[in-house]
Amino acid sequence: xxxxxxxxxxxxxxxxxxxxxxxxxxxxxxxxxxxxxxxxxxxxxxxxxxxxxxxxxxxxxxxxxxxxxxxxxxxxxxxxxxxxxxxxxxxxxxxxxxxxxxxxxxxxxxxx
Amino acid sequence: xxxxxxxxxxxxxxxxxxxxxxxxxxxxxxxxxxxxxxxxxxxxxxxxxxxxxxxxxxxxxxxxxxxxxxxxxxxxxxxxxxxxxxxxxxxxxxxxxxxxxxxxxxxxxxxxx
Numbered sequence: 001x002x003x004x005x006x007x008x009x010x011x012x013x014x015x016x017x018x019x020x021x022x023x024x025x026x027x028x029x030x031x032x033x034x035x036x037x038x039x040x041x042x043x044x045x046x047x048x049x050x051x052x053x054x055x056x057x058x059x060x061x062x063x064x065x066x067x068x069x070x071x072x073x074x075x076x077x078x079x080x081x082x083x084x085x086x087x088x089x090x091x092x093x094x095x096x097x098x099x100x101x102x103x104x105x106x107x108x109x110x111x112x
Numbered sequence: 113x114x115x116x117x118x119x120x121x122x123x124x125x126x127x128x129x130x131x132x133x134x135x136x137x138x139x140x141x142x143x144x145x146x147x148x149x150x151x152x153x154x155x156x157x158x159x160x161x162x163x164x165x166x167x168x169x170x171x172x173x174x175x176x177x178x179x180x181x182x183x184x185x186x187x188x189x190x191x192x193x194x195x196x197x198x199x200x201x202x203x204x205x206x207x208x209x210x211x212x213x214x215x216x217x218x219x220x221x222x223x224x225x
Contacts, residue, residue, distance in 0.1 A: 004154075032211040043116070043202055043216035044155075051211040089154065098143045098162060098206070099170065100214055104154040 002027040006090050006103030013080055013110055021075040021106050023064075023090035031092040033057075033066055033073040034100070038087040047075075047088070082110045114138050118203050118217035125193040125224045133188040133220050135203030141215075143206045144186040148172065148199040149219070155202065161186055162208070193224045 007022040025033070032051045036044040048057030053068035062077045073090060090103040119134045137144065145160035147170075157170030161180040175197060177189040186205075190197060200221050206214040 036214075036216075041218075043218045044204075044214075045216065046213045049211065049213070093211070095209060095211065098208065099145070099157055099160060100155075100204075102147075102154040102156075104152055 002031070002092060002094075002101045004090050004092055004101055004103035006106050008106070010107040010109060013108070015082055015110055015112050016079045017110075019075070019077040019080045019084075019108070021088055021090075021108070023073045023075065023103060025071050025073065025090075025092050027071075027092055027094075029094065030068065031094045033064070034091045034093065035062070035064055035073070035075050036089040036091060036102075038089065038105070040086070044089060080108075080110050082112055084108060085110045116203055116205055116215050116217040118201075118220050120220060121218065123220060123222050125190070125222065127193060127195060127224060129193050131190050131193065133190075133201055133203075133222075135186045135188065135217060136184050137186075137203075137205040137215070138184065139205060139215065140183060141205035142183070142208050144180065145170070145204050145214075146176070146178065146186070146188045147202045147204065148197075149202060150199050158188065158201075190222075193222075195224045198222060198224045 003026045034049045035047040037047045048059040050057040050066035056065045087105045116137045146158040147155040159178040161167045203217045204214045
């Protein structure tokens with residue numbers, strides 16, 4: 001079956017540090033890939049997505065590139081802020097099969 | 113535009129009680145789903161629906177029922193609550209299509225004692 005493996009957390013960084021959260025997937029075929037973010041006390045919201053190999057999704061300074069050869073979709077940000085503190089989820093989904101498959105989530109804390 | 117609305121936000125049940133978690137969306141989305149979120153396990157799919165009158169099981173359906181009589185509403189029923197159902201529950205909706213964004217409600221935190 002399909003699965004998503006995320007970097008274990010929690011991750012704690014200082015403000016303005018560089019962020020990488022690793023995500024790899026196992027799937028038959030070529031899914032669409034997503035990063036969702038969950039701020040404290042809220043539901044998940046889409047951060048960025050990529051729908052085919054070599055696509056780069058970007059939003060709010062975050063980026064992730066769909067790497068077919070390594071089945072990866074790592075999330076990066078060059079300079080994190082305290083407001084980026086949240087739980088980040090990597091997920092995949094196929095056209096014609098509406099189910100989202102999530103990773104376990106990575107809790108990120110940014111300290112001033 | 114309200115998006116996805118879940119009620120209640122918090123609930124405490126005794127073992128064996130039943131209850132219904134409500135979910136409504138106003139975006140005319142065909143696809144709706146219920147997830148539970150547990151520490152260290154991410155989100156796991158309970159049930160989903162691809163349209164009114166059509167529902168199917170996800171990966172953890174036992175102990176839960178759903179129905180979809182309208183496009184807007186997708187309630188989740190706990191038939192006889194157990195402590196193992198203590199979790200945070202999220203409802204989501206989206207248009208059909210593997211690359212479309214899913215919109216989530218704010219969640220229901222359920223404790224079964």
